[in-house]
Amino acid sequence: MRHVTDEPNSEADVVVVGAGLAGLTATRELKEAGWSVRLLEARERVGGRLKGYSLGDGKAVDLGGEYYGDKSTMIAETARSVGVSGFDTYDQGERLTYLNGRRYGYTGLFPWRMGPAAIADLGQAVLKIERLARTVPPDGPWNAPNAERLDNQTFWSWMQHNLATGTARAFLTMVTEAAYCASPADLSLMHVLYYANASGGFRYLLEISGGIQRYRFDGGAHSIPQKLAAKLPDEVRLGAVVRRIEQRGDSVVASGPGFSVRARWAVVAVPITLAGRIAYEPALPGYRDQLTQRMPAGAAMKCLAVYDEPFWRSAGLSGQITSTDGPFRVAFDTSPADGSPGVMSAFVTGSAARKLTRLTQTERRTAVLDALARALGPRAGKPRDFVEQNWLDEEFTRGCYHGFAPPGLYTTYGQALRAPIGRIHWAGTETGVHQMGSMGGAVDSGRRVARELFARAAIERKDEPGGEAGEPGAPGGAADPVAGPVNHG
Ligand SMILES: Cc1cc2nc3c(=O)[nH]c(=O)nc-3n(C[C@H](O)[C@H](O)[C@H](O)COP(=O)(O)OP(=O)(O)OC[C@H]3O[C@@H](n4cnc5c(N)ncnc54)[C@H](O)[C@@H]3O)c2cc1C
Structure with a gap:
């Protein structure tokens, strides 16, 4: 180059x-x-x-985009074309969530112990979102039936009208901040639906196995x-x-x-x-x-903590931690395919990123490691290496995952x-x-x-004078249909 x-x-x-x-x-x-x-x-x-981060021994992890799923056909094709293969994201054991200060261990998509009313409420809301998302065409969301109604409200307003319990609202807010790097009050309902449908579905967006986070790339995306x-x-x-x-x-x-x-x-x-x-x-x-x-771009930082081994696995934990408060909304086990070394990636997104970006780097590191230690035990507070990627500060990105x-x-x-x-x-x-x-x-x-x-x-x-339709793909000739005043069409 x-x-x-x-x-x-x-x-x-x-x-x-x-x-x-x-x-x-x-x-x-x-x-x-x-x-x-x-x-x-x-x-x-x-x-x-x-962007990558080297772990030594020829291994590396991602500080930016990382996951893909069975519906991610285009990135998978591109990866194959340059000889990059994938492996399954680690997804065994118990997940943890901190919901309004309370800790829940669970398996599956939702923490069932948050109560039957909240679970039922969340379930019906996700079904509604899924149904609405299918009405928003990814090649032109403005052509959706009811486009104005979907686009004239924030996701926050929709949640106020469609969720009855505070617990379910808090959980969905957390999930939104993790997936969209913005708060529900920032987002047009249409954007939430559009991104979900373009990705392969709202549930699909949130899942690991069976979802868009099913695989990672060997050597990193x-x-x-x-x-x-x-x-x-x-x-x-x-x-x-x-x-x-x-x-x-x-x-x-x-x-x-x-x-x-x-x-x-x-x-x-x-x-x-x-x-x-x-x-x-x-x-x-x-x-x-x-x-x-x-x-605008979403707000996100990714923090990696590196350990000699993924010690949480032997304690029966998957490494997935979600939290409605604290410094990150979600964290995952992002160790290399062979599980060595152990790596936890914490996603500081949405309102958490807006708060943390004003702290010093040392304060951010302490906040993230304290939260990892709270979930995984004191060993998590003492990584052998720690790196943060603040995408808000990057002059040539200015936030993520997307606008x-x-x-x-x-x-x-x-x-x-x-x-x-x-x-x-x-x-x-x-x-x-x-x-x-x-x-x-x-x-x-x-x-x-x-x-x-x-x-x-x-x-x-x-x-062109005497010209014939060119082969699609052949470089253009001299004549230009939009020469002269620039065609703003
Ligand atoms: C933390 C994080 C996690 C993510 N997780 C996932 C994930 O798990 N799965 C997934 O599929 N996607 C994920 N994404 C999103 C994914 O990474 C992006 O959608 C994708 O990489 C965007 O590619 P792009 O080419 O459109 O833009 P970019 O990658 O932003 O490329 C734009 C390029 O333009 C350059 N540039 C900017 N301004 C100028 C200028 N004035 N002159 C010249 N060059 C300029 C930049 O330096 C950059 O190289 C994530 C992103 C982040 C940051």
Whole structure:
């Protein structure tokens, strides 16, 4: 892989901004079809929201995205294509939950001991969510029947009307914060349903075995973008912070400090909030800017505690800990496949992340380790290594797992998510259809954007004097149907 300073000025058919899974997938598809591509990445590494941490002995764990399930077909295909295989997430033994200060041990999805009224209440609510989620089409949630009703309320308001017990509300709030990295009051009901349906179902989203957390990747999910990038040595340019994208007649120029790339088309594959922070010339239409103004990233930090062995397993515990209060909403056993060393990953999400991000690193470490020790015993308070990844602080991510929608967004500006503007096309997991928000959504968006460009190129070739419809996938000719004033359609 090369650094942008090796070749500060260059030209290509397409310039792609952001070497996460979405940008890498688009680049691979375009390259395979014979296009020239420059993939500009701000960081000195690829992978974006996929990042690894070395445990020594050639083993590594994930500080970012990690899990997938049987319905995660696209990320599984991508992994297979670069020789990365998966293994079962550890899911044996008792789970623990701390609900309003009380500790419950349980197996299955819900802690049955929280009481029959709360369990029945939770069960009916999950069924309702599941049913509603199926009415929200992942390729256009704004087309759902009752779209306005679903989009004009927060998940919090829905919970007030549809749950009778405080215990069930507290449990569902915790689950929401763990899965969406936002509080129910932040989220449009439609976003909750959309993400659930795109993922494979609401229950599926929460489950380990039989759910979206069923598998992990050997060597870590972060090894997938690394392997994709290794096959794109001439395309990837590290250290390239794109600050400006100019559309000029039949070309587009992406530039940043000390570099500039001219291309026929641009693909922007950065988190949606950050796409709004790039300067565009001419300025983007208001509806697109209003979209990026309104789509914040969730709040999450991931903390890893490393032990000589996963000692909780011999005590009959699965390592899954959930909590309505305290520093994390959920923690999992994320030891390597052979169980050595023992690793616990704590997900500090939603309201917990907002609180903890203001503490010092030492205070955060103490809070997380105290909570692990409360659940797993004093040994958990003394790891041999501890690392925290605060995704809020990352300049080129600014939160995770994905950008979410507050009420009223999808039904007003949602259609701007994927609509190209002139020569600029949009990728990134937030624009995915299959498993939007997850690794699969990023792959899906990279494939879709490549198809969009193949189709445009075919049209341009047809429009050339004496031209014929081009082969889908062939790089475009000289003529440009959107040359001149930028087509904001
Ligand atoms: C803690 C955490 C846990 C998660 N858990 C899971 C999980 O278990 N399963 C799952 O499927 N998904 C999970 N996800 C979500 C998943 O990681 C993301 O959906 C996916 O990786 C996003 O890929 P992307 O390419 O769309 O965006 P990104 O990975 O964010 O890539 C965007 C790239 O653009 C670069 N960039 C930003 N601005 C600029 C600029 N101005 N110029 C140039 N480059 C720029 C960034 O550096 C980055 O490399 C998790 C994410 C996190 C952070």
